[in-house]
Amino acid sequence: MVKKVIRIILLNIFSLFPLDSRKIIFESNSEIKDNSKALFLKILDLGVNSKYKIIWPVENPKECKDAFKEYKNVSFVKKSKSGSSSLLFLYHCCTAKYCFYTHNPLGQRTREGQRKVFLTHGTPIKDTRGMFWPPYENTDIISTSEFAAYLRCKTFGGGDDVVRLLGFPRNDFLFKTDKGTEEYFDKIKKSKFIIWLPTFKRHNISVKRRDFDEDKNSDISILSPGFMEKLNNYLKAKDILLLIKYHPSQNLDYVSLKSYSNIITLTNDQLEKNNVDLYSLMGKSDALITDFSSVYIDYLLVNKPIGFELGDYKSYKNGRGFIVDNPLDFMPGEKIKSPGDLYTFIDNIFSGVDKYEEERIKLRNKMHKYVDGDSSERVLRYFELIN
Incomplete structure (x- = not known):
């Protein structure tokens, strides 16, 4: 309980800092995987990281830093799977303009101008109602078709007004x-x-x-x-x-x-x-x-x-x-x-x-609205991260 109160206080303090329009933070359950990984790799492939700072909260920052040391503007901060987070992670959560996540929401709920993008980690036919955060915590929810979006919003209990039919970035790898x-x-x-x-x-x-x-x-x-x-x-x-x-x-x-x-x-x-x-x-x-x-x-x-x-x-x-x-x-x-x-x-x-x-x-x-390997680029274009 005490940790939760301290976390809320820190988030409120860090939210007083200016929003950085050149900062992107990713999440995928404290690992580099799934839709977040695919979108991140496309960013590196297109050189988007030359203009934007990329932040990854992970379990093992040093290991990840060594793996991606050749890329500029890419940083890794500590965030364990058990939920404990570093101060740097909380700071970046509150100050990054773009937050892309697959398992746990990023960003500050009330931060105006921040894009909190739920990439999701699949289209459900399993009943996962009651297992997610409130839909209003997302500014955008990525899906693959109108019907797939209907299923996702059914699990959320809302969110149909922020659905973006762009396809899942991870599906690009089926084609390459x-x-x-x-x-x-x-x-x-x-x-x-x-x-x-x-x-x-x-x-x-x-x-x-x-x-x-x-x-x-x-x-x-x-x-x-x-x-x-x-x-x-x-x-x-x-x-x-x-x-x-x-x-x-x-x-x-x-x-x-x-x-x-x-x-x-x-x-x-x-x-x-x-x-x-x-x-x-x-x-x-x-x-x-x-x-x-x-x-x-x-x-x-x-x-x-x-x-x-x-x-x-x-x-x-x-x-x-x-x-x-x-x-x-x-x-x-x-x-x-x-x-x-x-x-x-x-x-x-x-x-x-x-x-x-x-x-x-x-x-x-x-x-699927799109049958191709171009979902990552569609997502990046939609958020005007590439032309």
């Missing part, structure tokens, strides 16, 4: 690659590549959070150790690679981290260690498996097959639930509820059978 991803992919590639991106079942920080109405011994019930061996042999016979990348919020105590000849399991830390961009890797895949993670909404842009692993569908529906009344109608792909269903999906990828393309395109057009 980078050196780190290219080198990693060359090491692992097979004749076909399927990427599996499950949503988290048990949170690694919010241990009391329960999105499902029941707990199981494994958070991906279909992937028992015994079945993983059989699945690997099946994939090996067809020269297919399956890469399972767990959600950054997943409690890793409840999933398998074992890799095989044709099954690789990865965490966020391992991706970063190998300098791999997840969305660039997704762009290289031949198909996606997920459950109800919003990542498949993004993947619609590349128009490749999607399999939906729904072993926990009823448990989730009876737990947190969905923001749409008929969630299965928003899943244009194979419904995987058993090992046999998974084998069928793999067979179809191997044989080039794609029964759901028409449904995917229909949903893609509903969820």
